[in-house]
Amino acid sequence: MAQWVRREDERLLTGKGRYVADIDVPGCLDAAFVRSEVAHGLLQAVDCTAARDVPGVVGAWSAADLPDLPRVPYTLLAGLSTEDAVAGREWPALVKDRVRYPGEALAVVLGEDRYRAEDGAAEVTSTIDPLPAVVTPSAALDDCVRLFDGLSNIALRGESGEPIDPSVWQDAAAVVEARYRQQLLMPSPMECRTILAVPEGDRLTVWSGHQMPHRLRRELAALLGWPTDRIRVVVPDTGGAFGSKSAAFPEFVVVAHLAVKLGRPVRWIEDRLESMLVATRGRGQDQTVRLAADAEGRLLAYELTIDADIGAYPHLGAGLPMQTAWMATGAYTTPRVHATLRSVLTNTMVTYPYRGAGRPEAAIAIERTMDLLARRLGLDPIELRRRNFIPLDAFPYETPTGRRYDSGNYAAALDLALETLGYEKWRAEQARRREDPDALPLGIGVSCYVERSGGEPGGLHEFGSLEVHEDGTVTARCGAAPSGQGHETVFPALVAKALGIPEAQVRLVEGDTDEQPEGLGSFASRSAQVAGAMLQHAATLLIDEARTRAAELWDLPVDEVQWADGTVHAAHDGSAATSLGDLVKTTGPLRVEDRYAAGMAFPFGAHAAVTEVDPDLGTVNVLRLVAVDDCGVVLNPTMVHGQAFGSAVQGIGQALYEGMTFHDDGVPHLASGFLDYLLPTFTEIPPIDIRDTRTPSPTTPLGAKGAGESGCIGTPAAIVNAVADALRIADPDLLQMPLTPDSVWRAARASRHQEGVR
Amino acid sequence: MKITLTVNGAEHALDVEPRRLLADVLRDDLRLTGTHLGCEHGICGACTVLMDGEAVRACLVLAVQCDGSSVRTVEGLTGPDGEPHPLQRAFSAEHALQCGFCTPGFLMAAAGALEADPDLADNPEAIAAVVGSNICRCTGYEPIRRAITRAAQEQRETTV
Numbered sequence: 001m002a003q004w005v006r007r008e009d010e011r012l013l014t015g016k017g018r019y020v021a022d023i024d025v026p027g028c029l030d031a032a033f034v035r036s037e038v039a040h041g042l043l044q045a046v047d048c049t050a051a052r053d054v055p056g057v058v059g060a061w062s063a064a065d066l067p068d069l070p071r072v073p074y075t076l077l078a079g080l081s082t083e084d085a086v087a088g089r090e091w092p093a094l095v096k097d098r099v100r101y102p103g104e105a106l107a108v109v110l111g112e113d114r115y116r117a118e119d120g121a122a123e124v125t126s127t128i129d130p131l132p133a134v135v136t137p138s139a140a141l142d143d144c145v146r147l148f149d150g151l152s153n154i155a156l157r158g159e160s161g162e163p164i165d166p167s168v169w170q171d172a173a174a175v176v177e178a179r180y181r182q183q184l185l186m187p188s189p190m191e192c193r194t195i196l197a198v199p200e201g202d203r204l205t206v207w208s209g210h211q212m213p214h215r216l217r218r219e220l221a222a223l224l225g226w227p228t229d230r231i232r233v234v235v236p237d238t239g240g241a242f243g244s245k246s247a248a249f250p251e252f253v254v255v256a257h258l259a260v261k262l263g264r265p266v267r268w269i270e271d272r273l274e275s276m277l278v279a280t281r282g283r284g285q286d287q288t289v290r291l292a293a294d295a296e297g298r299l300l301a302y303e304l305t306i307d308a309d310i311g312a313y314p315h316l317g318a319g320l321p322m323q324t325a326w327m328a329t330g331a332y333t334t335p336r337v338h339a340t341l342r343s344v345l346t347n348t349m350v351t352y353p354y355r356g357a358g359r360p361e362a363a364i365a366i367e368r369t370m371d372l373l374a375r376r377l378g379l380d381p382i383e384l385r386r387r388n389f390i391p392l393d394a395f396p397y398e399t400p401t402g403r404r405y406d407s408g409n410y411a412a413a414l415d416l417a418l419e420t421l422g423y424e425k426w427r428a429e430q431a432r433r434r435e436d437p438d439a440l441p442l443g444i445g446v447s448c449y450v451e452r453s454g455g456e457p458g459g460l461h462e463f464g465s466l467e468v469h470e471d472g473t474v475t476a477r478c479g480a481a482p483s484g485q486g487h488e489t490v491f492p493a494l495v496a497k498a499l500g501i502p503e504a505q506v507r508l509v510e511g512d513t514d515e516q517p518e519g520l521g522s523f524a525s526r527s528a529q530v531a532g533a534m535l536q537h538a539a540t541l542l543i544d545e546a547r548t549r550a551a552e553l554w555d556l557p558v559d560e561v562q563w564a565d566g567t568v569h570a571a572h573d574g575s576a577a578t579s580l581g582d583l584v585k586t587t588g589p590l591r592v593e594d595r596y597a598a599g600m601a602f603p604f605g606a607h608a609a610v611t612e613v614d615p616d617l618g619t620v621n622v623l624r625l626v627a628v629d630d631c632g633v634v635l636n637p638t639m640v641h642g643q644a645f646g647s648a649v650q651g652i653g654q655a656l657y658e659g660m661t662f663h664d665d666g667v668p669h670l671a672s673g674f675l676d677y678l679l680p681t682f683t684e685i686p687p688i689d690i691r692d693t694r695t696p697s698p699t700t701p702l703g704a705k706g707a708g709e710s711g712c713i714g715t716p717a718a719i720v721n722a723v724a725d726a727l728r729i730a731d732p733d734l735l736q737m738p739l740t741p742d743s744v745w746r747a748a749r750a751s752r753h754q755e756g757v758r
Numbered sequence: 759m760k761i762t763l764t765v766n767g768a769e770h771a772l773d774v775e776p777r778r779l780l781a782d783v784l785r786d787d788l789r790l791t792g793t794h795l796g797c798e799h800g801i802c803g804a805c806t807v808l809m810d811g812e813a814v815r816a817c818l819v820l821a822v823q824c825d826g827s828s829v830r831t832v833e834g835l836t837g838p839d840g841e842p843h844p845l846q847r848a849f850s851a852e853h854a855l856q857c858g859f860c861t862p863g864f865l866m867a868a869a870g871a872l873e874a875d876p877d878l879a880d881n882p883e884a885i886a887a888v889v890g891s892n893i894c895r896c897t898g899y900e901p902i903r904r905a906i907t908r909a910a911q912e913q914r915e916t917t918v
Binding site for chain 1: 777791851894898
């Protein structure tokens with residue numbers, strides 16, 4: 001194994017990985033969905049007759065053909081949404097009478113393979129009377145076009161903090177205002193969504209690339225009306241998730257229903273164009289901000305107003321903007337912070353967590369506004385931040401928006417970022433270029449973020465166990481479900497260290513609800529923080545149990561039995577000693593299990609970017625990016641570094657390249673797939689330095705906070721601030737992500753024009 | 759349509775529908791599931807395999823176009839004695855994979871480049887072009903660049 005850095009690597013590098021689409025089940029049928037080509041409309045008819053005559057097609061169904069088809073389960077997870085938001089707004093798994101987003105499934109065809117299924121899907125006909133489509137919150141807000149008759153498009157209103165007295169704004173030395181668009185993004189894991197449902201006796205085994213196998217089991221059991229133990233969910237290798245693979249999607253409902261109905265294995269392997277049309281989107285907020293400070297640059301008040309685009313049905317995305325509201329305060333001691341939100345239904349596929357999930361929207365808003373305020377006050381943006389950071393001795397810190405930050409050292413992260421970047425050197429270069437008419441303008445931007453990891457109250461725990469075998473090896477089980485984070489390597493190392501035994505003696509079992517009966521999963525950057533802490537806790541239980549057994553065996557008081565390096569021994573003279581394996585041989589099976597709850601943790605960091613902008617071409621060249629992240633105690637520096645790097649690149653994607661755009665009829669511009677929706681490639685990657693500071697979380701003995709979402713949260717504002725700095729743009733509304741050449745060119749021209757007018 | 763396909767040195771006589779993609783024939787007919795489909799429109803490169811030594815997108819090639827050709831997939835990278843290919847070792851050493859879904863495509867694109875140019879290590883731009891030809895959503899690419907460079911350097915050292 002020495003030649004492989006991770007235990008996962010050998011199989012993934014030799015073609016022996018096993019993703020859902022790789023699993024060969026004899027007689028398995030492939031599902032293909034017939035999708036609406038309109039964004040909004042009344043469904044008059046679906047005719048599957050011709051499809052059923054296509055060779056190799058086993059069946060074709062519309063909603064009318066499947067009266068027992070359950071609806072898509074909604075979720076009130078983590079208190080992020082409410083019953084009111086979903087009441088009367090049922091999400092049918094196949095369209096019943098009204099299409100509410102482009103690509104919504106009208107029918108399903110099962111074939112002997114995907115080719116046959118698609119042959120059949122091509123023969124399904126439908127009649128839809130189009131309705132006007134609304135694809136932005138601003139278009140949907142006035143309820144001129146309603147998605148649900150008789151119900152407002154506003155599915156949820158929320159707030160954090162207290163309303164700010166008008167006198168605060170009136171009396172402040174400086175007040176800045178801005179509007180920001182957090183564009184809709186596609187999470188785009190390289191493996192699209194997958195489900196394979198295999199009926200076996202009175203049980204159903206479901207294979208899926210998924211972040212929350214136990215939730216999927218629970219939701220599928222509920223919709224089938226089965227006890228959960230009749231369903232086994234297995235998560236094999238999963239090709240990325242980034243928040244987008246934790247629900248029971250409409251297609252999953254249909255596949256599970258048909259597998260049970262037909263008593264045959266059925267799978268749906270989403271293809272990319274399908275995914276681009278109907279996979280969940282992230283972000284999607286229109287924000288208005290107001291920030292006030294006194295003459296010395298001390299922040300007085302901050303107000304954030306959010307109109308969130310939550311898509312066509314209220315799901316988890318309805319409540320996600322609350323995350324933004326709770327995190328609105330950022331890294332500063334602002335005494336008054338108030339965030340309000342409206343979650344607005346639009347004719348798009350639902351908004352859902354995407355790496356960062358509500359925190360990037362908060363960090364980008366406050367961090368862009370800090371630069372705006374610095375410009376207004378004539379202060380260096382670094383100095384403005386330093387004057388307002390929550391100081392080291394103020395933790396735990398209660399924010400006005402209801403968060404209790406566990407620990408932080410924001411100034412240290414910023415110092416390291418500036419030192420790594422060579423801040424003064426770049427400022428000098430900027431000054432030089434400003435004197436040189438032939439030089440392209442250069443800008444420096446920073447973004448000091450604080451985020452939340454682990455989950456929300458009620459979802460901060462994880463389940464797991466440790467089992468010792470007679471040969472002394474240990475099997476660790478837990479409810480997490482990785483999609484590339486290397487759990488098989490990291491968690492055995494953690495357990496081995498806690499027990500003082502070689503890593504090779506520990507193996508991890510995850511992602512199988514028959515192996516691990518309860519679990520929460522991998523989301524909200526929680527696996528190291530929560531599942532890691534749970535496994536460390538289980539190791540202490542195991543040690544206690546081993547000492548107790550040895551004490552009984554040797555007829556000694558427990559406190560005279562010690563644990564060291566995987567063995568128990570008598571404290572007084574060490575004469576009696578036994579290894580774990582021998583202890584099991586002597587005393588019988590040894591297994592400890594528990595539920596362990598952590599607290600919310602608040603990772604933070606400082607990102608700094610240097611950009612060069614060509615005002616005539618509108619191009620942005622990122623010359624350097626530094627990301628300093630603090631996720632507390634780091635379990636595996638290589639893997640945390642790798643995630644931070646990849647996350648920063650996704651942050652670059654939001655800043656410069658990615659974003660959904662729509663035709664007037666509400667259908668996305670996606671005809672050319674990844675040629676329309678631009679993910680960063682190697683060509684776009686600047687020199688990136690990843691550094692870390694390590695401020696342990698006091699909420700668990702392990703001290704780890706969540707890692708991996710940092711770049712999506714910290715990087716975008718650093719880049720946008722750098723572009724604004726390069727172009728000296730006074731009006732922040734001119735720069736909306738993604739900063740495409742077109743938008744930058746327009747901003748540069750408008751900025752010059754404004755300067756000319758002044 | 760009857761075709762003959764040599765895959766990783768083994769000859770297969772196949773009867774395939776003319777419309778079937780090479781990727782589907784490799785995955786479904788030959789059960790070589792190491793070749794992954796990431797976009798099915800030729801952009802992401804996860805399905806990259808070598809066809810007569812040239813890197814091709816297996817989602818853009820029909821199996822019948824490969825009649826008489828020799829195809830190499832990720833399953834054929836490991837040496838006959840089970841010894842990992844230098845690229846496989848380098849990808850692990852540089853942490854150039856996380857979820858692993860795009861990895862076979864990068865490996866095969868890099869393998870094609872390495873075999874075509876023994877001095878690839880001296881040509882960072884050519885390495886950059888290989889890395890820039892595919893999409894990875896986890897790593898941010900730089901570890902992949904380092905891994906290919908490492909394998910290229912190793913190749914040069916062993917051939918000198």
